[in-house]
Amino acid sequence: xxxIQLANPSRVLALSERAxxxxxxxxxxxxxxxxxxxxxxxxxxxxxxxxxxxxIHVPAAWLGIFCWLLMSIAxxxxxxxxxxxxxxxxxxxxxxxxxxxxICLLTGALWxxxxxxxxxxWDARLTSVLVLFxxxxxxxxxxxxxxxxxxxxxxxxxxxxxxxxxxxxxxxSVDWWNTLHQGASVLRLGGSTIHPSILIPLIAMLxxxxxxxxxxxxxxxxxxxxxxxxxxxxxMQAAAAR
Amino acid sequence: xxxxxxxxxxxxxxMQLAVRLGGGAFIGVLFFLMVVTLVPxxxxxxxxxxxxxxxxxxxxxxxxxxLLGLDRLLASDYEDGSLDLILMASTPLELAVAAKxxxxxxxxxxxxxxxxxxxxxxxxxxxxxxxxxxxxxxAGTPALTYIGLIGAALTVAxxxxxxxxxxLVLPLNIPVLIFGVAASNAAIVGPLPFGTPFGILCALSLMxxxxxxxxxxIALRQGLD
Numbered sequence: 295x296x297x298i299q300l301a302n303p304s305r306v307l308a309l310s311e312r313a314x315x316x317x318x319x320x321x322x323x324x325x326x327x328x329x330x331x332x333x334x335x336x337x338x339x340x341x342x343x344x345x346x347x348x349x350i351h352v353p354a355a356w357l358g359i360f361c362w363l364l365m366s367i368a369x370x371x372x373x374x375x376x377x378x379x380x381x382x383x384x385x386x387x388x389x390x391x392x393x394x395x396x397i398c399l400l401t402g403a404l405w406x407x408x409x410x411x412x413x414x415x416w417d418a419r420l421t422s423v424l425v426l427f428x429x430x431x432x433x434x435x436x437x438x439x440x441x442x443x444x445x446x447x448x449x450x451x452x453x454x455x456x457x458x459x460x461x462x463x464x465x466x467s468v469d470w471w472n473t474l475h476q477g478a479s480v481l482r483l484g485g486s487t488i489h490p491s492i493l494i495p496l497i498a499m500l501x502x503x504x505x506x507x508x509x510x511x512x513x514x515x516x517x518x519x520x521x522x523x524x525x526x527x528x529x530m531q532a533a534a535a536r
Numbered sequence: 537x538x539x540x541x542x543x544x545x546x547x548x549x550x551m552q553l554a555v556r557l558g559g560g561a562f563i564g565v566l567f568f569l570m571v572v573t574l575v576p577x578x579x580x581x582x583x584x585x586x587x588x589x590x591x592x593x594x595x596x597x598x599x600x601x602x603l604l605g606l607d608r609l610l611a612s613d614y615e616d617g618s619l620d621l622i623l624m625a626s627t628p629l630e631l632a633v634a635a636k637x638x639x640x641x642x643x644x645x646x647x648x649x650x651x652x653x654x655x656x657x658x659x660x661x662x663x664x665x666x667x668x669x670x671x672x673x674x675a676g677t678p679a680l681t682y683i684g685l686i687g688a689a690l691t692v693a694x695x696x697x698x699x700x701x702x703x704l705v706l707p708l709n710i711p712v713l714i715f716g717v718a719a720s721n722a723a724i725v726g727p728l729p730f731g732t733p734f735g736i737l738c739a740l741s742l743m744x745x746x747x748x749x750x751x752x753x754i755a756l757r758q759g760l761d
Contacts, residue, residue: 448758
């Protein structure tokens with residue numbers, strides 16, 4: 295299934311209808327496996343059982359960032375390659391990315407209260423992720439304000455690409471500034487610094503969260519295509535009634 | 537006007553319009569003054585407190601004044617059709633919007649920079665602090681204007697796009713605000729040297745002077761066809 299074949303909305307609808315049940319099953323299975331591993335993972339010697347918030351907080355953070363990168367590629371698809379369904383992908387992804395970023399911020403606050411003594415600090419990592427969340431909300435607002443979906447798509451694409459500069463800032467904020475937030479311990483030069491007994495459940499939960507994102511995104515794309523068909527039919531009906 | 541290049545003519549035209557339209561260039565300064573006056577009413581007249589946060593209040597006021605001036609950047613040209621003429625002209629659109637943003641900066645933001653030391657008196661800032669704030673505003677307001685240019689281009693065709701413009705532009709302005717206030721405070725209090733945040737502030741301005749016109753041109757071309 296090449297990218298150009300996926301430019302056909304009907305084919306994407308058919309594909310999503312066939313693939314969604316499998317994706318849902320895979321997501322549930324991955325959460326069961328990941329959840330069991332997280333449950334059985336050992337407590338941290340310093341943080342105790344509180345460290346297990348990490349199994350939700352870190353995958354949510356990774357997916358919030360991954361979703362903006364996906365939206366950036368979709369933005370290039372809209373502006374550069376003129377792929378007809380790139381804007382459907384971008385529009386479907388925005389609320390999901392916002393939700394994951396919000397989960398990351400909330401679980402981080404709940405983790406910070408026992409660990410740092412504060413729900414929120416204005417350090418570089420937290421501030422840049424908050425800015426990412428604000429940009430998600432701005433994108434959603436921009437989608438809803440411009441009525442024609444095609445024109446909205448191009449405006450959102452420009453804004454998404456400009457906002458993509460925040461992603462390396464988030465990733466490297468713990469290196470460039472003196473932050474309270476944990477430094478990079480998984481994706482870093484020299485390999486991960488987390489013990490495998492906690493790293494393996496973390497990877498398992500990341501796989502589960504990614505499958506959840508893909509399921510939600512595919513379902514949202516399916517709905518968006520149907521929504522646009524409905525809008526076109528309503529417009530045709532209104533024009534025929536004259 | 538025959539001796540001027542098209543870009544220079546556009547610049548002069550925009551500056552003349554900005555000075556004459558909608559209350560003139562000083563409406564931004566007036567708003568700046570009002571915001572700076574509101575804060576002591578909210579906080580109480582504690583002069584020591586005002587002196588400590590004075591540079592932040594001045595930066596916030598300048599940011600908000602610059603934000604509110606943005607809908608005069610492209611919207612009035614869109615409404616009377618001049619924006620279509622600019623799009624169809626042979627001058628590259630990127631340079632044309634860069635010239636418009638330069639005119640906007642000269643007429644809207646430079647008065648804010650000049651007014652900042654005077655308003656610093658209201659906030660019990662001494663000469664050195666006010667000078668530091670004015671210098672950081674001079675370096676940082678181009679970033680605010682050119683990032684705002686992107687938001688203005690994205691919302692140019694919307695009739696009630698004012699709040700959406702602010703929502704789009706404010707997340708991108710946050711780094712400018714952070715480094716602007718950091719540089720102002722570093723000049724007064726330390727311990728950071730002034731050069732570090734000031735250098736980053738200048739870098740942000742230079743980057744936005746390049747990225748802003750290109751992003752705005754893409755947005756205008758896509759949004760106005």
